[in-house]
Amino acid sequence: MSRQSSILTEGERRSAPDKATDGSFSVTRRTALGAGAAMATGAMSTGVGSVQLAQSGILPDHTVAVRTWINGRSVEVTTDARTSLLDLLRERFGLTGAKKGCDHGQCGACTIHLDGRRVASCLTLAAKADGREVLTIEGLSAGDALHPMQQAFIDHDALQCGYCTPGQIMAAVACVAEGNATSRERIREYMSGNICRCGAYVGIVAAIEDAASKMRRG
Amino acid sequence: MHPFSLVRPKTVREAVNAAAQAGADTRFIAGGTTLYDLMKLNIEQPRQVIDISGIADLSRIETDGGQLRFGALAPMSAVAADAVVSRDHPVLAEALAKAASQQLRNMATVGGNLLQRTRCPYFRNGAGGIYPCNKREPGSGCAAIGGLDRGQAVLGTSEACTAVSPGDWPVALVAVDAMIEVLGPDGSRSVPAGELYRLPGDAPHLEFTLARGEMITAIVVRKTNAGRVSTYHKIRDRESYAFALASAAVVLDFDGERIQQSRIALGGVATRPWRAPDAERLLAGERLTPELALAAGHASFREARAGRHNAFKLELGARTVADALLIAAERRR
Numbered sequence: 001m002s003r004q005s006s007i008l009t010e011g012e013r014r015s016a017p018d019k020a021t022d023g024s025f026s027v028t029r030r031t032a033l034g035a036g037a038a039m040a041t042g043a044m045s046t047g048v049g050s051v052q053l054a055q056s057g058i059l060p061d062h063t064v065a066v067r068t069w070i071n072g073r074s075v076e077v078t079t080d081a082r083t084s085l086l087d088l089l090r091e092r093f094g095l096t097g098a099k100k101g102c103d104h105g106q107c108g109a110c111t112i113h114l115d116g117r118r119v120a121s122c123l124t125l126a127a128k129a130d131g132r133e134v135l136t137i138e139g140l141s142a143g144d145a146l147h148p149m150q151q152a153f154i155d156h157d158a159l160q161c162g163y164c165t166p167g168q169i170m171a172a173v174a175c176v177a178e179g180n181a182t183s184r185e186r187i188r189e190y191m192s193g194n195i196c197r198c199g200a201y202v203g204i205v206a207a208i209e210d211a212a213s214k215m216r217r218g
Numbered sequence: 219m220h221p222f223s224l225v226r227p228k229t230v231r232e233a234v235n236a237a238a239q240a241g242a243d244t245r246f247i248a249g250g251t252t253l254y255d256l257m258k259l260n261i262e263q264p265r266q267v268i269d270i271s272g273i274a275d276l277s278r279i280e281t282d283g284g285q286l287r288f289g290a291l292a293p294m295s296a297v298a299a300d301a302v303v304s305r306d307h308p309v310l311a312e313a314l315a316k317a318a319s320q321q322l323r324n325m326a327t328v329g330g331n332l333l334q335r336t337r338c339p340y341f342r343n344g345a346g347g348i349y350p351c352n353k354r355e356p357g358s359g360c361a362a363i364g365g366l367d368r369g370q371a372v373l374g375t376s377e378a379c380t381a382v383s384p385g386d387w388p389v390a391l392v393a394v395d396a397m398i399e400v401l402g403p404d405g406s407r408s409v410p411a412g413e414l415y416r417l418p419g420d421a422p423h424l425e426f427t428l429a430r431g432e433m434i435t436a437i438v439v440r441k442t443n444a445g446r447v448s449t450y451h452k453i454r455d456r457e458s459y460a461f462a463l464a465s466a467a468v469v470l471d472f473d474g475e476r477i478q479q480s481r482i483a484l485g486g487v488a489t490r491p492w493r494a495p496d497a498e499r500l501l502a503g504e505r506l507t508p509e510l511a512l513a514a515g516h517a518s519f520r521e522a523r524a525g526r527h528n529a530f531k532l533e534l535g536a537r538t539v540a541d542a543l544l545i546a547a548e549r550r551r
Binding site: 062064080081082084103104105108111117118119120123124125127128130171174175178180188189190192193194 | 219221222223224226247250251254255257258267269271293295318319320321322324325457458459
């Protein structure tokens, strides 16, 4: 997908500065606002001297500068080195599609794509997104037109409570792209990292089979 | 999680130098699937973390010539999907493909996976938890011994620790006699995969033979014809995305109808990746039958010691070895 094809919603942009109040992570409101502005405008720099800091990549007080693309938008943010990519997305950018289930890489609810490959964002240091492209569920659809995988999840009733669904869909899109959606058995094996406590697995496998054929047709 | 500073070196030399200058509470981080997880549990509390994932040329997979060479940063998923590895050494590809989930295999590296730490629930209970653990806090005791020990090891245990070595990939590497290339402050060296791991003994907190500041840079496997006659067989509580209850990596070198040499390593049952020399000797020069395969399986567990709830691993492990031998033998045709 192109870097321009996806955007945050207005609500997500507005909410970003207000949500970035994780004071324990020594984030100033100014940095947070800068990050929000960068998201809104697509600008590379946030001012506040962070360009120089970012060039070294290392900041003295347990923080890191991260320049990345999130759903096609260039962003720059300074964050505590401990921050997971999942927390960065949710708390700093208001992208709450990726869910915090277990926070230990065991459930798959936080699945996103990093440089086109699916990863567990809860076990990914935010710093590791530096210089790389992040795709979340919010960036999957082209405007109001759903991705074939999203539509297939609706068509096949592939969810009940929906909490695991963004992770399921991001994993499923990658599963098809990897060439691992070639049979029901293979889909089950390569989707085993995504747990659904409602037990919607039958619908999930059916949705992936359906979407895979449509995605292959392009 | 304790605060730490993050260093992002661009070369192997920079990484090793950074580690040499830092204190003992420094860790290299690659995929982070183990280290970051344990940092969240406050089990690992490094003050400095050296992120080596930006080092160029350390993720190369080389399969030309007489050996396979995997850069330490090659993702598990990439090596698992490599056509030459799958064809010529299925034991390696299967061990990787049966580990974790695709998300984690995309993150985790083949070098970092060698240093994965145990999944013993008492260890993972975390710093400040109510259960003692000699691995986590030396000298505090072991709650697994006499406790809920269904998942614990039956081979290589000590009075201090019965925690299972959790990996699949290290078991396969031990079976193929892989060499691990290491770079440290004093230069580079090459270690047989099996010699990377310590037995728990009375110091279970010491798990690896790497010296301080040493970094794994590559894994080298000599190509052999026997490599094709191999498998990694893994038995779990569920069919996918679970750690092994018992597993076996098997490589068989046939001379006609008879086994000339076998290499057998066990996972899920021991405190380190476990070679089974008794079973290997039993098979030498023999025709493989289901009965002999099971005898080899039982020979693998001759010195096993069960606890309260894990005696089932002796029979399960023996049958896992037997099945692995029969699966591998089918591949010589």
